[in-house]
Amino acid sequence: MLNRRQWLSRGGALLGTTLVGACGAGGNPVAQVQAMLQTPIRSATGQPNALSLQLDPRAAGVAVNRAVLGQNLHWVDRGDEMFDSAAELRPAMASLAARVGTTSLRYPGGLQSDTFHWKLGMGLRTERGLNEHANAKRFQPTLVGTQELLELCEQLGAQPLITVNLASGTAAEAADWVRAVNVTGLTSRRTGQRLPRVPLWELGNEPYLQPEEQPALWMNASAFAQKAREFAKAMRQVDPGIALSLPITLDKRHGVPATPLPGFAREVLASPIEGVSHFSLHNAYLPFGADAEHSTDRLYWAAMAAGRGLSADLAANRQLLAELQPGATPRWALTEFNALFSLGRSTDTLTLSPAGGLALAELLRQLVLEPDVELAQGWSLSGNGFFGAIHPDAWLRPTGQVLALFREGLVGQRLPCTLQAPTVNTPALGFTPAAENLPVATALACREGDTLRLLVLHKDPANPAELTLQLGAHRIDSGRISQLSTEQLFDTRDVPDTLRRTDRGWAAPPGAPTLSLPPHSLTLLTLVLSPQPETATA
Template sequence: MDAMLAFPLKTMDFEKEAEFAPGVSGEWMPITNGKNTAFSLEPPAPRHSGHSQKIRIASDDRCYAGIAQRVSVRGGIRYEAKLFARATREIESLRLAIVDRITGKTLGEAEVAIESHDWREYKTEIRVSAASADAEFRLTISSEEKTWKDSISTGALWLDHVSLLPEDHVGLVKPDVFEMTKRLNAGMMRLGGNYISAYHWRQGVGPAYERPNVMNEAWDHQADKYFGTIEFLEFCERLGVEPLICVNDGSGTPEEAAEWIRYCNADAETDPLGALRASHGRVEPFRAKYWEIGNEVWGPWQVGHCDAEEYAHRLVAFAKGMKAVDPELVLLGCGHTDDAWNRTVLDIAGEHIDYLTMHIYQHYSTYGYPGRDAAERAPAEEKFRAIVSYPEVSRYAIRQAADAIRSSEKARHVKLAITEYNTMYYPNTIRQGLPNEHTLEAAVANAANLNEMIRSCDIVEIGSFSDLVNGWLGGCIRVGDNYADQKKGRVPGWSGKGDLVYGTPTYYALELFANADIARVVEHELSCDTFDAPKHAWGVPTDGLPTLDVVCCISRDGRKLTALVVNRSLEDVDAELRANGFEAAPGAVVREIAGDRIDLVNDVFEPEAVVSRRFEAATEGSGALSLRLKAHSIYAVELTAAQ
């Protein structure tokens, strides 16, 4: 989540212990030319968490001292600097400066008058004259001009919560990230995953600097407290999407979930929790409708992990408590690709939920490649066939879950929500280097899987790609040069392009599908070559799979017919498309995602190596055209009805 936010600074609340220098928190570094300067971490300001950073200088040293952090900044804009500080009476001012580390040039500066020995909030603006990918933000005090008699309480400054925020942020989000997200034309945005596993909503509301610093217990790192409930829901509002909020069922309670709903949706004048929301700056209710109860509860990496029966009874308690607040809520229960789990949950709790969730990832291990060595020894063509058979894997899991729904008297109204999907070549424990999830091959697999979800739209009504930005695996929007997973790789910023925002090939596949003018699936006939994929551990049929994965759809007004075609071959395919029964105007609009290698990626040096390309193709007669489909490629072919 940090990558999507516009703050250039880390450890803004001095929440980390000393890492790089004694007495200095996290990524901050000491700067001083005094022999007796002392740095230490002390208790935070009232209602704050983390630490306060103390800096003490001696008058006799006639020195300067402070802390600094490496940042990347953009030029020609203003940054708001916010901090909490207190000081002994000799320290009357604090200098803030952004300096280019290569040239030493000061790009922007400001001075803050420190008014009290007690804690105060200070704000100022710094106008940055030029961009720098390798800058340093410095906060310094000085005894170079004013002198005093050194004693036990002189020359000291305490800092708590130091932040920078560019003026063009969009609800704390980087503007480029927001614009790229908007282009995805999403219908829903999910706040879920392991992030929510031990999340308590009160930790993410109110003034950001008063929110506690907490660990994400599932991922074992600091949770980001700046993007809480209101920030997420207003992000969804700006995008025009429905929010989906996943509640903590492991260490949370039904009462806590019900209170969260009231905080989001209740009237500010009649409900105390609605009034609390209003006091935090949001008067109008959000009317958040979709709520998911638990995330991957079947997995031992989750807080509150349990078996299906225990979860199902827990689900009933949560559903009753939440619907007591608002009977119109749409509730999602935690499903699995395991049939026994789903049947147990549906039999016990099916009448209380509207959707059963599943997470379907496509990875090597189910194709007989248990580890990295085995996968690397396998031929590239064989592994390609495995990964691009993603729709067959999803079809197997979806049909199995649909059968469980149909066979449960209590749950025949339930639909499926695929709340996480993506390629996942290797598990976290053995992944290293550049993730395969960023490749054109992954985009081809994900696009074919999108076709399968469209084909299954009678039962699958929600699909949520994981992740949006950077993330644990293969976020479709990338910020900077952090290509590897969260455990390994170079320190972000190594390329000098640490703020560049761009999309993976899968981003362009998602954009292509999301912006296609489609409303209903129409039947089609397909004749093409086939291929055999390696055997799958679940017993998924993998022989005789069509090289072309195709779905055809028509727009709501019936005037546009679109064929979504994925070439799952390593060779070009000459295709003929004919639209029988659709009187088409001359010409077709074609959108293409292709590249000359399956391992082609976008990166900070070539961020548009793989993008969506639009061109027009000639037709013969009414809706007939010939088209060369490039190897390992994705197409949307759109015909428009004749006038």
């Protein structure tokens, strides 16, 4: 049986074989690979990309899914430094958590949930017990417990999601947690009001992986399914109204192994578990070039194609669920996701760079478009190495800046729109398949009353763009441009404003107005529409 590290190595070997095999039998395959890796996927043309965005601002839309703006909150390290040394919420961090639009919080955080015992985090902070940091294998006081989670959710207006300890806990322990939160209830120390109920509970974290830090917690699919069934029964006996989410994964993603336990999802899904209404996926850590040291150019373009890969993987999960549980309605909860360029490589910290922010924008755009993704939670809210959207010194990293712009843009009804743009072909890399005719720009359109909001991701790092708006006879009374851009796409210094934000007013000319976009940028256009259509002039 392969553990997680061995699985990654095997996945890398498969990827390497695919790459060399693609060069054919003739010539020197190593030289051909090296030449291919050194060739930029998109070069400067000397001309701006011509983009044309077409939409009817008054067309019928669907409610935009803001639930993709959820986040993860660790119990360890004072909630990844959301809280101070006295375990009090830091006001500046709370303000930034609101700014990135945190619509839900998952707790106690990834692998940490596999060793977490919630009762040790209850009561007076000075009297709380020690929980084990699952990665460091050290114990620390449980300063950020259930009370702190729910008070933060109360302050942010966020929905809480709790991952129960299915790996080393018991069904009775999980049921007691449901009872304490949803039946007995907790009272806010801030407002004196009852704290939010937890409507959705997750049955474990990533049971299909075998973390090398905790080999004692490994289990096969049969053992997991049995425990999940026991936990679900005990928890729903306490509160029949809760929803449960079951973590699964495909054996492979685009031909690359995704688990050291082949057949895990098939065995777990073979017999439905009563009360399970959602399925948790961690299939959007992309592009995940863990097999080799790839160039930043190839990693970047693979990240820009990640939306297509994510959509294809969701389709494959739908197909598997339909096969094993006919009639089941897919309701996906992506309880962890982020731009992840590599693992164990020199390019891991690209998540911190402007490229990481734009890669997250591509993932968010795709998640908004998927009709059965009910919520998504980024990994993670703050601190947490290079993953947190908020730096521990209380400023937004590039991923946080992108989340903040999406919070401003995802308002009201999402409208159909068409963006015509030049295309590129991108190579397969990691969990991201090759993409043919990938547009160098994408867009989302939302309308609230007379206000139209357009999010435009211009992916091309080598050329600017000219964007033309085709709104038919609709006239723009006033406009505002909020833009994220950079001169150093791969700057990983982890300092403020590597992704620079600018805001300015825009007086759109009549007709089909045109706007200049810088290379590799994300732009939010906020347009106030005139109630009167534009009249033709002779």
